[in-house]
Amino acid sequence: MQARFLVAAMLLGLAAAAQAQIKVGVTLSATGPAASLGIPEKNTFALMPATLGGQKVEYIVLDDASDTTTAVKNTRKLIAEDKVDVVVGSTITPNSLAMIDVAAEGETPMISMAASARIVEPMDAKRYWVFKTPQNDSQMATAITQHMTDNGVTSAAFIGFSDAYGEGWWNEFSKIAELRKIRIVANERYSRSDTSVTGQVLKIMAANPDAVLIAGSGTPAALPQVALAERGYKGRIYQTHGVANNDFLRVGGKNVEGTVLPAGPMLVAEQLPDSNPIKKVALDYIKRYEAAYGAGSRSTFGAHAWDAGLLLARAVPIALKKAKPGTPEFRKALRDALESTSNLVADHGVFNMTKADHLGFDQRARVMVKIENGKWKLIQ
Amino acid sequence: MNLQIALLLGQDGLTNGAIYALLALALVLVFTVTRVIFIPQGEFVAYGALTLASLQVGAVPGTLWLLLGASILVCIAEIATAIRKRALRAIPRLLALYLAAPALLGLATWWLAPLKPPMPLQVLLTLALVVPLGPLLYRLAYQRLASASVLVLLIVSVAVHLVLSGLGLLFFGAEGSRTPAFSDQVLDIGTLRFSAQSLWVIGASGCLVAALGWFFGRTLYGKALRATAINRVGARLVGISTTLAGKLSFTLAALIGASSGVLIAPITTVYYDSGFLIGLKGFVAAIIGGLASYPIAAGGALLVGLLEAYSSFWASAFKEVIVFTLIIPVLLWRSLGKRQIEEEE
Numbered sequence: 100m101q102a103r104f105l106v107a108a109m110l111l112g113l114a115a116a117a118q119a120q121i122k123v124g125v126t127l128s129a130t131g132p133a134a135s136l137g138i139p140e141k142n143t144f145a146l147m148p149a150t151l152g153g154q155k156v157e158y159i160v161l162d163d164a165s166d167t168t169t170a171v172k173n174t175r176k177l178i179a180e181d182k183v184d185v186v187v188g189s190t191i192t193p194n195s196l197a198m199i200d201v202a203a204e205g206e207t208p209m210i211s212m213a214a215s216a217r218i219v220e221p222m223d224a225k226r227y228w229v230f231k232t233p234q235n236d237s238q239m240a241t242a243i244t245q246h247m248t249d250n251g252v253t254s255a256a257f258i259g260f261s262d263a264y265g266e267g268w269w270n271e272f273s274k275i276a277e278l279r280k281i282r283i284v285a286n287e288r289y290s291r292s293d294t295s296v297t298g299q300v301l302k303i304m305a306a307n308p309d310a311v312l313i314a315g316s317g318t319p320a321a322l323p324q325v326a327l328a329e330r331g332y333k334g335r336i337y338q339t340h341g342v343a344n345n346d347f348l349r350v351g352g353k354n355v356e357g358t359v360l361p362a363g364p365m366l367v368a369e370q371l372p373d374s375n376p377i378k379k380v381a382l383d384y385i386k387r388y389e390a391a392y393g394a395g396s397r398s399t400f401g402a403h404a405w406d407a408g409l410l411l412a413r414a415v416p417i418a419l420k421k422a423k424p425g426t427p428e429f430r431k432a433l434r435d436a437l438e439s440t441s442n443l444v445a446d447h448g449v450f451n452m453t454k455a456d457h458l459g460f461d462q463r464a465r466v467m468v469k470i471e472n473g474k475w476k477l478i479q
Numbered sequence: 480m481n482l483q484i485a486l487l488l489g490q491d492g493l494t495n496g497a498i499y500a501l502l503a504l505a506l507v508l509v510f511t512v513t514r515v516i517f518i519p520q521g522e523f524v525a526y527g528a529l530t531l532a533s534l535q536v537g538a539v540p541g542t543l544w545l546l547l548g549a550s551i552l553v554c555i556a557e558i559a560t561a562i563r564k565r566a567l568r569a570i571p572r573l574l575a576l577y578l579a580a581p582a583l584l585g586l587a588t589w590w591l592a593p594l595k596p597p598m599p600l601q602v603l604l605t606l607a608l609v610v611p612l613g614p615l616l617y618r619l620a621y622q623r624l625a626s627a628s629v630l631v632l633l634i635v636s637v638a639v640h641l642v643l644s645g646l647g648l649l650f651f652g653a654e655g656s657r658t659p660a661f662s663d664q665v666l667d668i669g670t671l672r673f674s675a676q677s678l679w680v681i682g683a684s685g686c687l688v689a690a691l692g693w694f695f696g697r698t699l700y701g702k703a704l705r706a707t708a709i710n711r712v713g714a715r716l717v718g719i720s721t722t723l724a725g726k727l728s729f730t731l732a733a734l735i736g737a738s739s740g741v742l743i744a745p746i747t748t749v750y751y752d753s754g755f756l757i758g759l760k761g762f763v764a765a766i767i768g769g770l771a772s773y774p775i776a777a778g779g780a781l782l783v784g785l786l787e788a789y790s791s792f793w794a795s796a797f798k799e800v801i802v803f804t805l806i807i808p809v810l811l812w813r814s815l816g817k818r819q820i821e822e823e824e
Contacts, residue, residue, distance in 0.1 A: 130645070132752075134653030261796050288796040292756045294498075294747040297491040298791030298798075301484050318655045318748055325657075329674075346654035350748050 120155040121184050121415060121424045123147075124177030126198075127212070127404075128190035131165030132291060135317040135346065137190040139388075139401030140212060146387050147408045152416030154424060163189055170194035171201055178205035184424050185433055187407050188212060190400070193263050195231070203228045206427060208434040210410060212403040214341075215267055219457040230437050230457045232406040234340070234363060234447060234464050240271040242361040242465050243312060243337050244279045252309040252335060256285035258299055258323050259314030268314035268339060284308045291319040300326040309334050316341030321351040328354040335359065340465075343399045348473055358470045359478070363447035365402045367468055370477040377463065380409075381446045402446035409445045410437060487672075488788040494677040494746070496784020497684035498524075498739050502761025503768065503776040504691065505732040510770045511708035512728040514629050515621060518636040521758020522643040523609060523736025525751055528744035529647070530737075531605045532656035539592045541650025542608045543585055549615040550581040556618065584608070598661065606737050613733025614726040621729075622722060640755070647751030655748035680742045687738060688777065691731070700727060760787070760802060767809050779809075 125144055128137035144160050159181055163170035170189045177183045178201065186202055186209040189195050195211040195218045202209035203225035211218045216235035219226055247255065257272060259265025265288055276283055284306035287299035300323060303311060311334060313323050320342045327336065338360040348355065364371055368381035384405045385397050414436035422428035440459065443450040448464025467478040502520055509517040526542055533540040554577035561569045584607060591604060620639050624631060664675040695701040707714040707724040715721060739757075743749065760783050767779030783802060790801040 130648055134648060138653055258795075261799075288798075289791070290799060292750070292753050293791075293798075294743060294753070294757065295491055295495055295788070296791065298488055298788055298793075299795045301487060302792055302795075305484065317653075319750075321657075322748055344654070350655060350657050352657075 120157055121151055122181060123156060123158045123411065124174075124181055124183030124186045124188075125158060125160040126163045126170050126173035126177065126186070126188035126194075127160070128165040128170075128194065129162040133165040133191045135344065136398075136400040137162070137165070139344075139396075139398035140190060140404040142392055143388065143401040143404040143408075146391060146405075148412065151412055152419045154415070154419060159183065163194060165191060165194070167193050167197045171197050174198045174201040174209075175205075178202070178207050182425060183207065184430055185210065185411065187404070191263075192218065192267070199225050199229050207430050208437055210407045210437075212400070212407060215263070216458075222455050222457070226457065228434060230410070230452070232403045232410070232445070232447065232458075234460055235458060236267050237271045237275070238460065238465060239340055239361040240268065240275050242467060243272070243339075243359075244275045244281060246359060246361075246467055247276075247281055247310055247335075247337070248279050250335065252281060254282040254284050254306075254308045255310045255312060256287070256303040256306055256308040257283060257312050257314065258285075258287040258289065258296070258303065259312075260316070260319075261288035261290045264316060264341065265314050268312075272312060272314070289315075289323065291315070293319075293322065296323045296326050299323065300330055300332075303327070304330055304332060310337060311335070312337045312339075314339050314341070317344065318346050318350040321347055321355060324351060324358065325354045340399065343468075343475070345395055345397075348470065348475075351470075352473075355470050356472075360468055360470075361465050362468045362475070363399050363402065363464065364466050365397075365446040366399050367466060367475050367477040368446075371466075375463075376444045377446065377448065380444050384446050399447070406445040406447055406450075409443060410440060410450065413440055413443050484792070488792055489785065490673065490677060492785035492788030493781065494680050494784070495787060496781035497681045498743055498757065499761045499764050499783050500777040500780035501684050501687060501735050501739050502758055503764035503780045504688065504773055505735040506758075506761055506765040507768060507770055507773055507776050508704075508708075509728050509732050510765070512704055513617075513621065513625065513632075513725045515632045516629070516636055516770075517732060518633075518640040518755075518758065519616070519643050520732060520736055520761065521754030521756070522640060522647065523613070523733050523754065524740040524743070524757050525647055525749055525754035526609050526612070526643075527605055527737035527740025528658070528749035528753075529651040529656055529740075529751065530608055531601060531741055531744055532658050532749070533651065534592055534601045534604060535595070535658055537593050537595050539589055540605075540608065541646075542612075543588050545646060545650070546608055546611060546615070547581050547585055549612065549619060550577045553577050553615050553618045581611070602741050605741060606734065609737035609740075610730060610733045613729040613731075613736075616733075617725050617729040622725060625721060625725060644752050644755065647754075651751045653751070655750040655753070656744070657748045658744040660745040676745050680746070683738065683742055687735065704728060763803065763806050766806055769813060 127140045129141045141160060144158050147158060150156060159177060161173040163173050174186055177186055186207055190212055192213040192215040195213040198209060209229050211231040212233060214233045214236055216237055218231050219229055257269060259268050273283060285303045287302060289296045289299055313320055320338055324336055336358050338358050340360060340362045343362045343366045364377045365381040368378055368385055371378040384402055388397055388401060414433055417436040418429055418432035421432040438452050440450050440452045448460040450459045452459035469476045469478050505520055506517055509515055530540040530542045554573060557573045558570055588604060620635055660676045661679050662675045666673040695705055703719045704724055704727060706719055707721060711721060764780035764783050765776045768776030787798060787802050791798045
């Protein structure tokens with residue numbers, strides 16, 4: 100009898116101890132098609148601080164295999180079983196969009212690491228709970244078209260992934276290009292696993308555009324560019340920020356020289372002027388990441404995860420003053436604290452969130468980068 | 480579309496078609512001999528390409544660990560069987576085959592990889608690392624189930640595919656690799672320009688097909704495989720070991736897959752999971768041949784390659800849709816045109 104009482108008391112004690120700490124639930128795409136984005140994010144969570152605002156933090160990291168159903172299932176599990184205080188994820192847009200309903204239903208704040216603006220716009224009762232860290236596609240597309248018009252480009256061709264990423268970019272780019280009077284002469288698609296894009300490239304070459312925009316992410320984005328180079332295309336080539344990792348340079352080799360792309364400032368942190376506050380934050384993250392995973396291993400995607408950590412580091416102490424972790428009040432307070440984030444310098448920009456804008460980045464969140472001698476070079 | 484574009488697309492389609500043809504032949508071979516629908520066929524393509532790529536940067540490829548692990552498992556299984564059958568004298572031979580030989584290969588790889596040997600040696604080493612995985616896989620996953628139904632074997636194939644692609648992610652990472660071309664030369668014939676690499680692909684595929692033809696037509700082992708494909712029971716009655724036939728067909732499938740991988744690695748970026756889609760297109764071609772006819776499967780593969788090339792020009796967003804829709808009229812034609820013969824299970 101006594102033993103049983105003891106066990107019960109111990110269990111109660113354990114439960115109380117578990118209640119006291121903050122739980123961060125993470126679902127990301129560490130396997131499947133988005134693995135090249137998800138793996139650096141997963142690595143980054145291993146570097147996150149063990150305490151926030153003096154309170155112990157437990158990170159529960161789950162893999163959703165780049166699959167929407169699994170992402171939703173993970174989110175339900177994190178909220179219902181693990182009773183997390185905040186959900187971070189997922190890596191890609193389709194997963195994040197599907198998770199919004201679950202997070203809102205569980206009244207748990209969610210920070211997405213995916214790019215599309217649709218995750219936080221238009222603001223409604225569900226997106227009330229949702230925040231995101233990467234720059235919006237439209238922000239990046241504006242930068243590209245700006246660079247095009249500045250350099251006298253009047254006609255452009257588009258080739259993108261045949262998925263949500265390519266489609267999203269096509270929508271943004273075609274809209275902004277029309278405003279800027281850039282004629283789009285070809286619109287092609289290819290898939291990440293294609294072994295050849297000869298057909299699409301021949302069609303683009305026949306249309307003879309001043310510039311080609313390739314909307315792909317990671318190393319698969321090198322395929323059309325290599326094919327264009329092999330066929331002797333001489334115009335300008337633009338890529339999106341999806342390619343900003345060193346594997347792209349490795350696979351593209353000399354064929355991607357001279358490519359121009361918009362990117363988060365973290366990619367070229369060393370080249371930023373010292374007056375830029377982002378430089379210090381980004382270099383700090385890069386130092387920690389490369390100390391753990393080797394020189395040159397940095398990735399802009401991992402930095403999106405780190406930025407989510409920075410947001411939490413700012414918001415958690417504020418929320419702790421209002422309520423205890425593990426309660427609905429704490430989650431509400433955390434959400435309010437996230438929404439009132441102002442002037443938080445992160446790897447990819449400066450967060451100034453408002454009720455209507457749950458991203459809060461401005462022009463400082465993107466730079467134009469050129470590939471020179473196999474390195475990323477900041478265009479001043 | 481002018482003539483030049485049409486010819487360029489044709490060239491592209493033939494290059495890809497040649498690879499699909501090789502894979503289709505391997506699929507037909509494995510299915511006729513063992514009744515296994517070999518979904519992991521594509522994995523050998525990815526493993527071949529990525530193993531070569533890691534050798535080229537001077538790293539020891541992860542394939543080696545898989546090979547060593549699989550050999551040790553097979554060794555344990557074989558010795559257990561030998562003890563049960565009281566055939567203790569076979570044990571030294573088993574140890575030499577499944578422990579000493581892979582260990583030697585491992586040492587050779589470990590010693591050679593950082594030296595960055597010349598290209599032909601790298602290719603040989605790649606084949607030496609990837610091809611043994613074929614028979615090892617057969618021993619571990621399929622041999623005990625050799626008489627199970629086609630459906631069970633298919634389910635096992637799906638499992639093997641998932642395991643191999645998961646290990647591929649672990650070994651080679653999420654990002655793809657590309658290897659330098661065998662030669663950078665370009666051949667101009669009239670207005671048409673051929674890259675030497677695509678000629679390599681078509682030429683090597685042709686040679687492999689011819690070698691397979693010779694193997695099946697002229698050698699004892701080839702004839703044994705053909706006999707097993709035609710009638711398993713009959714083949715056993717005349718003393719052909721079905722286990723040997725299974726291992727042999729898997730070795731050939733792995734050889735074909737790994738060579739395809741080595742051939743396409745310079746043309747395109749290969750990822751740990753690229754093999755599946757390439758294998759699936761080979762499968763479409765094999766279906767056109769009814770999973771039985773080699774020449775029709777090879778012709779179907781060229782058709783798939785050409786269809787893919789031309790549809791990527793006309794309607795790039797629907798390329799895969801068009802290629803995989805091809806299977807529907809083929810199935811209709813096959814099911815309407817012939818009387819169904821249900822295989823006894």
